[in-house]
Amino acid sequence: MDLLNAILNLVVPPAGMVMLAFAWPTLSFLQTLEWFFKTLYRENMENKVVLITGASSAIGEQLAYEYARRKANLVLVARREHRLWGIRENARLLGAKHVLVMASDVVKEEDCRRFISDTINYFGHLHHLVNAASLGHNFYFEEATDSSVFPHMMDINFWGNVYPTYVALPYLRQTRGRILVNASMESWLPMPRMSLYAAAKAAVTSFYETLRFEVKDDVGITIATHGWTGSDISRGKFMLEEGSEMQWKEEREVPLTGGHVKEFAKLMVAGACRGDAYLKHPRWYDIFMLYRVFAPDVLGWTFRLLLSDHKAKPTIGRPLLEASPPRKPSAISPGSPRLQHIVE
Ligand SMILES: NC(=O)c1ccc[n+]([C@@H]2O[C@H](COP(=O)([O-])OP(=O)(O)OC[C@H]3O[C@@H](n4cnc5c(N)ncnc54)[C@H](OP(=O)(O)O)[C@@H]3O)[C@@H](O)[C@H]2O)c1
Numbered sequence: 001m002d003l004l005n006a007i008l009n010l011v012v013p014p015a016g017m018v019m020l021a022f023a024w025p026t027l028s029f030l031q032t033l034e035w036f037f038k039t040l041y042r043e044n045m046e047n048k049v050v051l052i053t054g055a056s057s058a059i060g061e062q063l064a065y066e067y068a069r070r071k072a073n074l075v076l077v078a079r080r081e082h083r084l085w086g087i088r089e090n091a092r093l094l095g096a097k098h099v100l101v102m103a104s105d106v107v108k109e110e111d112c113r114r115f116i117s118d119t120i121n122y123f124g125h126l127h128h129l130v131n132a133a134s135l136g137h138n139f140y141f142e143e144a145t146d147s148s149v150f151p152h153m154m155d156i157n158f159w160g161n162v163y164p165t166y167v168a169l170p171y172l173r174q175t176r177g178r179i180l181v182n183a184s185m186e187s188w189l190p191m192p193r194m195s196l197y198a199a200a201k202a203a204v205t206s207f208y209e210t211l212r213f214e215v216k217d218d219v220g221i222t223i224a225t226h227g228w229t230g231s232d233i234s235r236g237k238f239m240l241e242e243g244s245e246m247q248w249k250e251e252r253e254v255p256l257t258g259g260h261v262k263e264f265a266k267l268m269v270a271g272a273c274r275g276d277a278y279l280k281h282p283r284w285y286d287i288f289m290l291y292r293v294f295a296p297d298v299l300g301w302t303f304r305l306l307l308s309d310h311k312a313k314p315t316i317g318r319p320l321l322e323a324s325p326p327r328k329p330s331a332i333s334p335g336s337p338r339l340q341h342i343v344e
Pocket residue numbers: 053054055056057058059060077078079080081104105106107131132133134135136156160182183184185226227228229230231232233234238
């Protein structure tokens with residue numbers, strides 16, 4: 001068996017690459033045809049029901065506006081209710097007929113049950129579930145002074161997708177609806193200072209790719225992976241700062257959304273209505289996937305070269321690459337009250 005695997009290790013990768021190289025033009029042609037066909041027969045969202053988690057900010061907010069322009073009815077979910085009311089007004093001006101606001105926490109299964117059942121009671125059905133709730137972070141793993149924050153990263157970024165999906169699936173099956181997932185390119189292109197976030201996003205991607213096989217064609221799943229788009233996450237808001245301390249909720253009230261976020265939301269909703277299985281933006285990140293599989297060392301060297309200079313200014317906003325000395329063992333402290341204040 002070992003000998004067989006050794007031979008296959010030598011033969012299969014180059015043979016697969018050669019086959020792919022020949023098939024690539026044909027595949028690209030077929031994909032383009034399919035894209036035109038699906039664009040022609042894309043889903044009309046008028047009067048359909050779309051529930052968006054994480055709708056109080058950036059991408060979630062812009063997704064709400066995109067669906068509103070398509071005259072869908074909306075259910076906006078997040079914890080900051082006051083923000084949702086403003087977004088509701090904007091969405092109605094843009095064309096959404098009915099917009100419900102539901103202040104809820106996606107980490108709590110009972111909250112998810114409540115907002116899904118309220119949606120069904122009010123509208124009678126659900127067509128798209130859009131998961132955009134998340135929590136980013138921006139610290140080296142060793143800098144964290146409080147491990148109590150770790151589960152929150154997984155709770156919001158992973159379970160915060162799973163619970164709404166679990167509760168909504170029977171209704172999405174009835175309408176042959178769709179789930180729109182916000183994954184991230186960090187799930188396969190690791191970036192420093194985002195270890196827990198990247199791990200959660202990788203889990204999210206695996207979860208939905210497996211679920212796609214289970215639900216077959218009854219429920220569509222669009223997985224969007226994107227790079228930095230310019231939102232709370234990328235502006236350093238609602239992150240874990242100085243180790244495990246989080247900013248106060250009030251401090252997160254920042255002017256939201258750059259052109260990138262709007263553009264990306266537009267692409268996402270267009271892709272979901274077309275029935276795309278994946279949506280990548282920008283697409284050139286794809287090449288790193290190949291490197292990850294076939295030349296991981298090259299990727300490793302490149303990252304080390306680009307990211308090892310602690311004084312180097314990052315290309316993206318905040319000092320993402322700034323280093324600080326690793327935490328000393330004695331520096332681990334019990335749960336931070338500031339952290340509890342915001343996460344509870
Ligand atoms: N921005 C980027 O560059 C980027 C890149 C790659 C992927 N993404 C992904 O795109 C999605 C949206 O990102 P974003 O930039 O718009 O993030 P964001 O601005 O930080 O917004 C996160 C949203 O999640 C909500 N949320 C957080 N915890 C929640 C909870 N427990 N229950 C309910 N809602 C909760 C927040 O609202 P409340 O605080 O009011 O609850 C907020 O509306 C995320 O999945 C993110 O991982 C973003």
